[in-house]
Amino acid sequence: MSVTTAALRDPALGNRILKVDHAGEFGAINIYRAQIAVATVFCRDLLPQLREFLAHERRHLATFREVMRARGVARCRSYWLCGIGGFALGLSTGLLGRSGIMACTAAVETVVTSHLAHQLVALDAASDTAAWTAVNSILADEQEHQATGIALSRHSVLYQPVGWVVSRATSSVIWLGMRL
Ligand SMILES: [Fe+2]
Numbered sequence: 001m002s003v004t005t006a007a008l009r010d011p012a013l014g015n016r017i018l019k020v021d022h023a024g025e026f027g028a029i030n031i032y033r034a035q036i037a038v039a040t041v042f043c044r045d046l047l048p049q050l051r052e053f054l055a056h057e058r059r060h061l062a063t064f065r066e067v068m069r070a071r072g073v074a075r076c077r078s079y080w081l082c083g084i085g086g087f088a089l090g091l092s093t094g095l096l097g098r099s100g101i102m103a104c105t106a107a108v109e110t111v112v113t114s115h116l117a118h119q120l121v122a123l124d125a126a127s128d129t130a131a132w133t134a135v136n137s138i139l140a141d142e143q144e145h146q147a148t149g150i151a152l153s154r155h156s157v158l159y160q161p162v163g164w165v166v167s168r169a170t171s172s173v174i175w176l177g178m179r180l
C-alpha cells in the first residue's frame with residue numbers, strides 16, 4: 001500500500017466516495033433481498049449463494065457507515081434512490097430466472113469493481129488512508145460476486161441484454177450520487 005500517513009488536507013473527495021459507496025451498498029443489499037424473495041419461489045438452490053452475498057453487502061454497509069460516523073459525514077441524498085432502484089432491479093431480473101439473477105450480479109459487480117479501482121487510485125493520490133482502507137476492504141468480496149455472476153450466466157441469452165440495461169442503470173446511479 002502506497003498511501004502515506006500524512007495529515008489529510010482535503011477530506012472532501014474521500015467523504016463523497018464514502019457516501020456514494022455507502023448508498024451503493026444499500027442498493028446492493030436491496031438487489032439481493034429482492035432476488036432472494038424471488039429465488040425462494042423459483043430457484044431455491046441459489047439461496048445459499050445469494051444469502052452469502054447479502055451478508056457481505058451488509059458488512060460493507062457497516063464498514064462505510066462506521067468511517068462516515070467517525071468523520072461526521074451524513075449519508076448520500078441518493079441513499080433511498082439506490083435502495084428502491086436496487087430492489088426494482090433485483091426483482092425484475094429475478095423474475096427472468098436464475099440466469100437473470102446472475103447476469104444482474106455480473107453486470108452490477110463489474111461496474112462496482114471497476115469503480116472501486118478508480119476510487120482507490122484517487123484516494124491514494126489524496127492520501128486519504130481511512131477512506132482507501134474502507135474501499136479496499138470490500139474489493140475482494142465484490143470481485144468474488146462478479147466472478148460468480150459471470151460464471152453462472154455468461155452462456156445465457158440474457159447475459160448481454162440484462163448486462164446492458166443493468167450496467168447503464170448502475171453507472172447512472174453512481175454518476176448521480178457523485179453529484180448530489
Ligand atoms: Fe458491497
Ligand SMILES: [Fe+2]
Nearest residue numbers: 028109142145
Ligand atoms: Fe457485491
